[in-house]
Amino acid sequence: MALARRRFDALIIGAGGAGLNAAIQLAKTDARVAVVSKVFPTRSHTVAAQGGVNAALANVMPDNWHWHMFDTVKGSDYLGDQDAIEYMCREAIPTVYELEHNGVPFSRLDNGKIYQRPFGGMTQNFGGAQAARTCAAADRTGHAILHTLYQQNLRARTHFFDEYFAIDLIRDDEGAILGALVLEIETGEPLLIEAKATVLATGGCGQAFRTTSNAHINTGDGMAMALRAGVPLMDMEFFQFHPTGIAGRGMLITEGVRGEGGYLINKDGERFMERYAPNAKDLASRDVVSRAIVTEVKEGRGCGPNGDHVYLKLDHLGEEIISKRLPGIRESGRIFAGVDAAREPLPVFPTAHYAMGGIPTDRYGRVLAPVGTGEEIVPGLYAAGECACVSVHGGNRLGGNSLLDILVFGRAAGLDLLQHMESHHRPMDEASVDKAMARLERWDRKGEGLSVAELREAFRRCMEDHAGVFRTEEIMTEGVERLRELREQLSEVRLQDHSKVFNTARIEALELENIMACGMAIAVSALNRQESRGTHSRPDYPKRDDVNWMKHSLYLLDGDQLDYKPVQTKPLSVETFPPKERVY
Amino acid sequence: MKFIVSRFNPDSDSKPYMQTFEVEVRCGMMLRDALMEIKRQDESFAFRHSCGEGVCGSDGVNVNGTNRLACITPVAELKEPVEIRPFPGRPIIRELVVDMSQFYEQYKAVEPWLVRKDPMPEQEILQSPADRDKLDGLYECILCGCCSTACPSFWWNPEKFHGPQALLTAWRFLADSRDQATDRRLDELEEPYKLFRCHTIMNCVEVCPKGLNPTQAIGHIKHLMLKKAI
Numbered sequence: 001m002a003l004a005r006r007r008f009d010a011l012i013i014g015a016g017g018a019g020l021n022a023a024i025q026l027a028k029t030d031a032r033v034a035v036v037s038k039v040f041p042t043r044s045h046t047v048a049a050q051g052g053v054n055a056a057l058a059n060v061m062p063d064n065w066h067w068h069m070f071d072t073v074k075g076s077d078y079l080g081d082q083d084a085i086e087y088m089c090r091e092a093i094p095t096v097y098e099l100e101h102n103g104v105p106f107s108r109l110d111n112g113k114i115y116q117r118p119f120g121g122m123t124q125n126f127g128g129a130q131a132a133r134t135c136a137a138a139d140r141t142g143h144a145i146l147h148t149l150y151q152q153n154l155r156a157r158t159h160f161f162d163e164y165f166a167i168d169l170i171r172d173d174e175g176a177i178l179g180a181l182v183l184e185i186e187t188g189e190p191l192l193i194e195a196k197a198t199v200l201a202t203g204g205c206g207q208a209f210r211t212t213s214n215a216h217i218n219t220g221d222g223m224a225m226a227l228r229a230g231v232p233l234m235d236m237e238f239f240q241f242h243p244t245g246i247a248g249r250g251m252l253i254t255e256g257v258r259g260e261g262g263y264l265i266n267k268d269g270e271r272f273m274e275r276y277a278p279n280a281k282d283l284a285s286r287d288v289v290s291r292a293i294v295t296e297v298k299e300g301r302g303c304g305p306n307g308d309h310v311y312l313k314l315d316h317l318g319e320e321i322i323s324k325r326l327p328g329i330r331e332s333g334r335i336f337a338g339v340d341a342a343r344e345p346l347p348v349f350p351t352a353h354y355a356m357g358g359i360p361t362d363r364y365g366r367v368l369a370p371v372g373t374g375e376e377i378v379p380g381l382y383a384a385g386e387c388a389c390v391s392v393h394g395g396n397r398l399g400g401n402s403l404l405d406i407l408v409f410g411r412a413a414g415l416d417l418l419q420h421m422e423s424h425h426r427p428m429d430e431a432s433v434d435k436a437m438a439r440l441e442r443w444d445r446k447g448e449g450l451s452v453a454e455l456r457e458a459f460r461r462c463m464e465d466h467a468g469v470f471r472t473e474e475i476m477t478e479g480v481e482r483l484r485e486l487r488e489q490l491s492e493v494r495l496q497d498h499s500k501v502f503n504t505a506r507i508e509a510l511e512l513e514n515i516m517a518c519g520m521a522i523a524v525s526a527l528n529r530q531e532s533r534g535t536h537s538r539p540d541y542p543k544r545d546d547v548n549w550m551k552h553s554l555y556l557l558d559g560d561q562l563d564y565k566p567v568q569t570k571p572l573s574v575e576t577f578p579p580k581e582r583v584y
Numbered sequence: 585m586k587f588i589v590s591r592f593n594p595d596s597d598s599k600p601y602m603q604t605f606e607v608e609v610r611c612g613m614m615l616r617d618a619l620m621e622i623k624r625q626d627e628s629f630a631f632r633h634s635c636g637e638g639v640c641g642s643d644g645v646n647v648n649g650t651n652r653l654a655c656i657t658p659v660a661e662l663k664e665p666v667e668i669r670p671f672p673g674r675p676i677i678r679e680l681v682v683d684m685s686q687f688y689e690q691y692k693a694v695e696p697w698l699v700r701k702d703p704m705p706e707q708e709i710l711q712s713p714a715d716r717d718k719l720d721g722l723y724e725c726i727l728c729g730c731c732s733t734a735c736p737s738f739w740w741n742p743e744k745f746h747g748p749q750a751l752l753t754a755w756r757f758l759a760d761s762r763d764q765a766t767d768r769r770l771d772e773l774e775e776p777y778k779l780f781r782c783h784t785i786m787n788c789v790e791v792c793p794k795g796l797n798p799t800q801a802i803g804h805i806k807h808l809m810l811k812k813a814i
Binding site for chain 1: 596
């Protein structure tokens with residue numbers, strides 16, 4: 001049967017916050033837009049964001065975007081690009097108002113304005129007193145935002161391809177992206193979507209780790225597609241472990257708990273964060289708190305029969321605050337830890353949470369790839385959200401900046417795409433289509449072999465053991481070798497189910513290839529970076545090294561090669577924040 | 585623990601049948617973990633799931649006769665053998681995967697978006713905490729479909745009756761002090777089926793995994809209609 005083909009002006013892959021906010025910009029125009037998502041849009045992982053979105057609205061106390069910018073640069077451990085950070089922090093304010101106008105049910109202050117809570121790493125006056133900058137809808141902010149964006153897209157009649165899985169980007173000899181080959185999950189039929197511009201908004205890759213706050217769907221599909229199209233991944237060694245996942249399970253307990261006044265204790269009942277971050281204490285930046293928890297446990301001060309976690313105490317906040325501001329985490333605590341957080345502390349331990357790295361873009365969402373000694377825009381390709389790396393988070397993302405990132409840069413990509421849309425489609429590159437089809441057909445191979453589940457488990461365990469919170473040369477070298485072995489084994493994997501209709505085994509096989517590509521990018525980039533910065537913590541190189549390492553890593557699939565590029569330290573309109581020692 | 589699971593693959597089966605799996609239960613295991621274990625034993629077993637923590641709404645299934653979200657259902661709570669079937673009343677695509685398009689159509693039909701006629705202010709539209717509280721118990725819906733597919737009125741008239749989910753959403757916007765389309769929303773519901781096919785059977789309330797109350801929301805809509813008519 002001939003391959004079915006459809007033509008659109010723009011193709012957006014992924015229907016989380018970034019994809020939907022890009023789509024809304026396009027829906028307001030005559031452009032023909034397709035949004036492809038492997039799940040029904042409101043199942044996207046934006047739905048799980050809890051605490052809130054940062055914007056210097058100054059609803060609770062004095063604030064301005066410049067302070068927010070300082071906190072973000074410092075939080076990034078000076079690896080974030082300051083032009084992009086300035087842009088994001090300025091745009092935050094109109095972005096949140098726009099969300100509110102679109103219907104997001106934000107919690108409110110007595111004067112009717114949007115409620116803002118304190119969050120980690122947020123200060124007034126360039127490192128002074130704690131700020132309250134994180135706009136919240138109770139502890140369900142991501143859910144409230146994602147549903148609202150979907151609703152506004154329904155209103156605008158955006159064209160959705162729900163439950164279509166993107167297999168690969170299609171590119172021509174000049175490196176221009178022409179669209180993507182996708183698979184309709186229900187029928188099992190491939191479809192070629194041609195587009196003048198393609199936006200990758202596929203989210204993160206937390207499924208690379210065994211214990212994660214991320215959903216089953218967070219398999220780095222867009223990142224891996226970019227790699228296969230010859231685009232590098234930037235700063236992949238920087239992977240955030242959220243300090244408070246439910247111990248042993250990984251489900252997220254929002255930083256908002258500590259924002260509302262909760263705190264961590266060890267088995268002696270000590271508020272140990274006072275030792276690690278005398279000023280910010282429990283609201284120090286996430287990398288600092290995660291390291292502190294792991295250190296407490298390693299040094300024998302962990303809680304529980306196995307001493308393998310710490311406690312997050314919030315019962316002192318009282319029923320009213322908990323049911324008003326933190327109802328979702330009370331529910332999660334009850335279901336997954338069997339604990340009523342209004343009465344007892346929650347057992348917590350760091351959980352793999354967020355990729356600071358991703359597909360390199362500029363602040364318009366345009367994807368960049370190295371050419372010669374410089375870099376150039378990849379024609380027809382955009383990326384936004386967690387799959388992208390602008391870079392606004394550098395070595396460590398601050399809580400509340402990820403919803404902000406997806407909204408600001410999803411929108412920026414949509415707007416830029418409209419402005420620069422080519423007048424016609426480039427000719428299709430049939431060789432590239434064949435290559436994408438081969439990726440799909442590879443899974444038709446029959447016979448005995450490894451199962452997807454077996455290899456996936458071995459891979460995720462390897463990542464957890466070798467690319468976790470603390471990383472040494474020895475442990476990572478071993479990890480990269482093991483990952484290479486596992487990658488070899490991919491060719492031995494066989495599906496037993498070759499049916500067409502809603503074949504989730506086939507989807508999981510395609511996802512496994514993607515997530516393993518991301519895992520290798522993380523491990524190789526981590527092994528090479530010989531310093532400690534942000535979340536990348538090397539006991540064998542305990543200091544940050546701005547002379548040699550204040551630069552972005554670029555990992556290329558071809559030969560697992562690494563390249564580097566400088567950090568953009570010059571903001572758009574204000575003075576540079578030069579690197580300083582980072583204390584909280 | 586014994587799980588009896590509904591199987592159907594249209595490529596090879598003419599109708600659904602039940603198959604038994606034995607799953608080793610661990611402490612704290614959720615039904616979703618058990619379903620993933622079954623998939624490990626037989627990869628051709630298909631079901632939707634994603635977040636694993638009850639917020640994405642993907643993994644609604646019928647367990648021992650009741651619609652529930654697998655990821656927040658502890659297996660320890662379930663009577664053995666555990667019978668797992670797809671949502672009732674929806675066309676089965678494969679195994680536990682059903683076609684939810686009618687459910688989504690009803691959601692879209694209530695125009696689930698905020699309508700504002702006044703010019704937008706430069707900052708946020710103000711809303712008092714008391715007005716915002718009116719949205720609690722409404723906006724948290726995750727579109728899992730447990731309620732509507734447990735509703736006999738929705739089984740009989742899925743094309744005409746909005747069903748509990750869509751009506752909860754309709755009330756979510758009617759209850760929002762910022763929304764300015766009250767008249768239009770109520771007019772749209774003023775016909776025999778969309779709203780009035782609810783016979784307060786209250787299956788929806790019983791099964792909602794988020795503890796929401798669509799029947800009450802439907803009552804509020806009827807009350808508002810009455811108030812407007814007087």
